[in-house]
Amino acid sequence: MNAPAPRRTRIQQEKRELILEAALEVFSTHGFRGSTIDQIAEAAGMSKPNLLYYFRRKEEIHETLIQRLLDTWLAPLRELDDVGDPLTELRSYIRRKLEMARDYPRESRLFANEILQGAPRIMPLLEGELKSLVEEKVAIIKGWMRAGKIVRTDPRHLIFSIWATTQHYADFDVQVRAVLGPDLGGDGRFEDAARFLEQLFLDGLKPKASAD
Amino acid sequence: MNAPAPRRTRIQQEKRELILEAALEVFSTHGFRGSTIDQIAEAAGMSKPNLLYYFRRKEEIHETLIQRLLDTWLAPLRELDDVGDPLTELRSYIRRKLEMARDYPRESRLFANEILQGAPRIMPLLEGELKSLVEEKVAIIKGWMRAGKIVRTDPRHLIFSIWATTQHYADFDVQVRAVLGPDLGGDGRFEDAARFLEQLFLDGLKPKASAD
DNA sequence: CTAACGTTTGTCCATCCGGTCAAAAATTTG
DNA sequence: CAAATTTTTGACCGGATGGACAAACGTTAG
Numbered sequence: 263m264n265a266p267a268p269r270r271t272r273i274q275q276e277k278r279e280l281i282l283e284a285a286l287e288v289f290s291t292h293g294f295r296g297s298t299i300d301q302i303a304e305a306a307g308m309s310k311p312n313l314l315y316y317f318r319r320k321e322e323i324h325e326t327l328i329q330r331l332l333d334t335w336l337a338p339l340r341e342l343d344d345v346g347d348p349l350t351e352l353r354s355y356i357r358r359k360l361e362m363a364r365d366y367p368r369e370s371r372l373f374a375n376e377i378l379q380g381a382p383r384i385m386p387l388l389e390g391e392l393k394s395l396v397e398e399k400v401a402i403i404k405g406w407m408r409a410g411k412i413v414r415t416d417p418r419h420l421i422f423s424i425w426a427t428t429q430h431y432a433d434f435d436v437q438v439r440a441v442l443g444p445d446l447g448g449d450g451r452f453e454d455a456a457r458f459l460e461q462l463f464l465d466g467l468k469p470k471a472s473a474d
Numbered sequence: 475m476n477a478p479a480p481r482r483t484r485i486q487q488e489k490r491e492l493i494l495e496a497a498l499e500v501f502s503t504h505g506f507r508g509s510t511i512d513q514i515a516e517a518a519g520m521s522k523p524n525l526l527y528y529f530r531r532k533e534e535i536h537e538t539l540i541q542r543l544l545d546t547w548l549a550p551l552r553e554l555d556d557v558g559d560p561l562t563e564l565r566s567y568i569r570r571k572l573e574m575a576r577d578y579p580r581e582s583r584l585f586a587n588e589i590l591q592g593a594p595r596i597m598p599l600l601e602g603e604l605k606s607l608v609e610e611k612v613a614i615i616k617g618w619m620r621a622g623k624i625v626r627t628d629p630r631h632l633i634f635s636i637w638a639t640t641q642h643y644a645d646f647d648v649q650v651r652a653v654l655g656p657d658l659g660g661d662g663r664f665e666d667a668a669r670f671l672e673q674l675f676l677d678g679l680k681p682k683a684s685a686d
Numbered sequence: 687c688t689a690a691c692g693t694t695t696g697t698c699c700a701t702c703c704g705g706t707c708a709a710a711a712a713t714t715t716g
Numbered sequence: 717c718a719a720a721t722t723t724t725t726g727a728c729c730g731g732a733t734g735g736a737c738a739a740a741c742g743t744t745a746g
Contacts, residue, residue, distance in 0.1 A: 271714095271722075271723095273713090273722080273723075274722090274723095277723090291590075291591055291592060292507065292591060293505045293507065293508060293587075293590075293591070294508070295504065295505065295507055295508035296505060296506070296507035296508060296591070298702080298703060298704085299703075299704065299705085300702090300703075300704095308724080308725095309724070309725055309726085310703095310704090310705090310725095311705085311706085311707090311724075311725060311726080312723075312724050312725070314704085314705065314706085315722095315723070315724075316723095318705085319704080319705080320703095320704065320705090349679065349680060352679065371590055374586070374590055374645070374646075375505075375590060377645070377646050377648055377649050378505075378583055378586055378587060378590070378645055378646075379503060379504060379505065379508070380503060380648055381648045381649065381652070385648070385652065388648070388649055388652035388653065389652045389655075392649075392652065392653060393652060393653050393655065396653050410681055411681070412679045412680070412681060413673070413677065413678070413679050413680065413681050413682075415670055415673050415674070415679070416666055416669070416670040418653065418654060418658065419666060419667055419670035419671070420670065420674070420679075421653075422639075422642060422643075422646075422650060422653075422667075423639050423642075423670070423671070423674060425642070425646075426638040426639045426641075426642035426646070427634075427635045427638045427639060429638075430634060430635075430637070430638035431634075433586070433589070433590055434586075434589050434590075434634075434637075434638070436589055436592050436593045436597070436600070437589050437593065437600055437604075438634060440593070440597065440600035440601045440604065440605060441600065441604060441605050441608050441630065441633075441634075442630060443601075443605065446630065454628055454631060455631055455634075457628070458627055458628040458631035458632065458635070459631070459635070461625070461627050461678075462627070462632070462635060462674070462675070462678065463674070463678055463679050464678045464679060464680045465625065465677075465678040465680055466625070466673075466674060466675055466676050466677040466678030467561065467564065467624045467625050467627070467632075467675050467676060468561060468624070468625065468676045468677055469622055469623070469624060469625050470625075483692075483693095485692080485693075486692090486693095489693090510732080510733060510734085511733075511734065511735085512732090512733075512734095520694080521694070521695055521696090522695095522733095522734090522735090523694075523695060523696080523697095523735085523736085523737090524693075524694050524695070526734085526735065526736085527692095527693070527694075530735085531734085531735080532733095532734065532735090
């Protein structure tokens with residue numbers, strides 16, 4: 263499917279990496295159109311023509327970035343399987359997704375930017391790879407429901423809600439920090455979020471009629 | 475705080491409205507920098523200089539749009555009060571937010587774009603008006619928890635999770651529809667989402683030890 | 687009708703931006 | 717070292733874009 267990776271010198275490897283790192287920073291905060299090659303070049307500490315020596319077009323950088331992103335992005339969902347206890351399994355999925363939001367917020371925002379604008383570059387992937395991956399996991403979740411291990415509900419919207427709540431802490435980070443303020447908005451906010459989400463997804467808000 | 479609204483002729487009112495409508499469409503899908511005045515002008519059915527007669531700068535359109543947005547955007551949260559039953563109150567808040575995602579997806583995306591890019595234009599508002607509104611509602615929610623009406627949990631993250639899950643259906647609509655496919659991705663998806671979210675927030679995923 | 691005022695448009699400009707190119711500088715190879 | 721190859725840069729180009737402006741057009745009031 264893909265053309266064979268062209269041979270590259272050591273310098274090319276390193277510089278391309280440097281550029282991608284810089285581009286991730288820039289693209290994730292300004293979007294594709296909002297970012298300029300000059301910005302990226304400056305962030306990577308090189309001149310524009312020099313950057314264009316390593317990537318011939320602005321789009322080429324973006325595409326490379328998106329392609330890489332998707333592999334790591336879907337890894338947590340791929341790992342979801344039905345070997346362990348369903349609730350434990352879901353809990354770790356939520357935790358892994360939240361860790362990704364904490365550790366790779368730029369990737370999350372890059373992805374969010376892409377989707378927000380109608381996913382012009384990755385639509386086929388959403389309808390193909392992503393959809394079938396989701397269907398695969400939906401089957402697992404349905405199994406858990408049939409076995410009475412988790413409540414019967416809509417498995418697809420369950421997945422959406424996990425995506426939404428976890429990615430929120432990357433994509434809307436500014437808002438989260440603004441609302442939490444300096445006291446609560448520090449590094450501890452991800453642990454608070456993890457505790458909350460675990461409780462929400464496991465028990466919901468309704469108080470137990472009989473104490474646990 | 476604001477300058478008095480300048481007097482405007484009937485034509486000015488109408489044309490400005492037309493421009494804002496067109497600009498909402500364009501800005502919400504391409505972001506601020508990704509949108510051109512020409513695009514907006516064409517969508518509004520007028521020439522660029524004509525548009526600039528009504529709004530002197532591109533930013534002026536965007537600011538006006540954002541200002542309006544915020545009023546309607548926060549309305550559902552403002553309405554949250556402790557007159558009724560807490561769970562009912564939360565349920566209608568979720569429902570109202572989901573309806574907004576369904577009926578005003580462009581506003582949601584405009585807001586998301588702004589936050590994603592670091593909220594350069596509305597930071598003060600987030601730290602001021604939004605934060606204090608949230609604090610006010612946090613107090614109410616804490617009251618409910620003390621009264622044992624809802625489970626004890628983090629009220630701020632509870633609010634975040636409602637924002638995240640509902641806005642997801644506007645901001646990530648393309649992805650949602652791609653994953654659901656043509657069968658499930660039709661107009662019914664919002665009702666499915668409403669049902670799911672209600673169940674999630676009320677009962678969570680853990681199956682009841684004793685049947686209801 | 688006409689003066690005054692509001693609206694619309696064609697034209698133009700300066701800047702930005704993606705991308706090219708040839709030549710210089712650095713590095714590798716023999 | 718010297719030739720070959722790779723990397724870097726300054727200068728440049730063409731098109732897009734935000735915005736200015738004056739002239740034309742339309743409308744309304746006297």
